[in-house]
Amino acid sequence: MADPSTSLADSLARTVSSVRSARGLSVAALADASGVSRAMIAKVERGAAQPTAVLLGRLAGALGLTLSQLVARAEGEERQVARRDEQPVWTDPATGYVRRAVTSGTGGPLELIEVDLPPGARIGFPAATYAGTHHQVWVLAGRLRFEEGPQVHDLGPGDCLRLGPAQDCAYVNDSDDACRYLVCLVRA
Numbered sequence: 001m002a003d004p005s006t007s008l009a010d011s012l013a014r015t016v017s018s019v020r021s022a023r024g025l026s027v028a029a030l031a032d033a034s035g036v037s038r039a040m041i042a043k044v045e046r047g048a049a050q051p052t053a054v055l056l057g058r059l060a061g062a063l064g065l066t067l068s069q070l071v072a073r074a075e076g077e078e079r080q081v082a083r084r085d086e087q088p089v090w091t092d093p094a095t096g097y098v099r100r101a102v103t104s105g106t107g108g109p110l111e112l113i114e115v116d117l118p119p120g121a122r123i124g125f126p127a128a129t130y131a132g133t134h135h136q137v138w139v140l141a142g143r144l145r146f147e148e149g150p151q152v153h154d155l156g157p158g159d160c161l162r163l164g165p166a167q168d169c170a171y172v173n174d175s176d177d178a179c180r181y182l183v184c185l186v187r188a
Contacts, residue, residue, distance in 0.1 A: 011074040012056070013047040019063050019073065020045075034062035035126070053092040053099065053123050061128030066185055068101050068111040075101070095121040102182075111185040117144065117173040124170035134186040135163040137171075142179030145172040155181075 020030050020041075027045075031038040036058050043049035044059070051059070053067070060070040075088040088101045095118065102112040117123070124147075137146060138160040146153040149167035163169070173179040 009050055010047050012051065012071070013045055015070060015074040016041075016059055016063075017045040019065065019070070023063060025063075030059065030062055034058040034128075036062075050093045052094040053090075053097055054094075054125065057125040057129045061126060061131065064132075066111060066133060066187075067099075067125075067129065068103075068113055068185065071099075071101055092123070095123060097121055097123055109187045111183075113183040113185070114140075115171070115181050115183060117142075117171055117179040117181070119173055119176050119178060122170055122172045124168065127166040127168050130163060130166040130169065132188050133166075134188060136184045137161045137163070138182045138184070140180045140182060142173065142177050143175045144179045144181055145174055146170070147172060 020027070025033070027038050027041050030036070030041055034041075036055055040049060040055070041059070044051050044055070056070060057067050060067045063070070065073075071088050071090055082101075082103055090099050091097070092099070097118065098116040100114040102114050103110060137144070137155070139155045139157055141157055144155045146155060146161055147170040148163060149169070153161050155161060171181075
């Protein structure tokens, strides 16, 4: 049986390439729009590099997608019911951040993403990742420091943050315990 994370990584490589081509973008144009080098994009598209969450966020934003939409396209299957054991799970190779796409597919305007952020992890995303979305973060367990541009929000269990206008952001777990949170995105 194939390792699900390997097959998802292979599918992500094909998806980035096909979306880029469908948008009429060259590798150089995607590199300019995303801030990711042409060499790295080529490696990602060949499946020769395991992309990080930050890198995928940059590519998704430059392609006009959310990270969840990119992962859902890679997963490739629409379901009305998203059973937990069938939800796409992706682990960032750089930080161990685990991301579960709770909602099914790419068809609707709402996305729910459950994230487990390990102690000491920091995941930063450029403003383009949040463009065209309403974005809220609800902390389920642990502590989360959310950096929204120059503003810092310290969040604990049950706290919910509604993001303002799109700007560079970072999810930070500077505690000794794991942090679990739910991200809710609604496309504007």
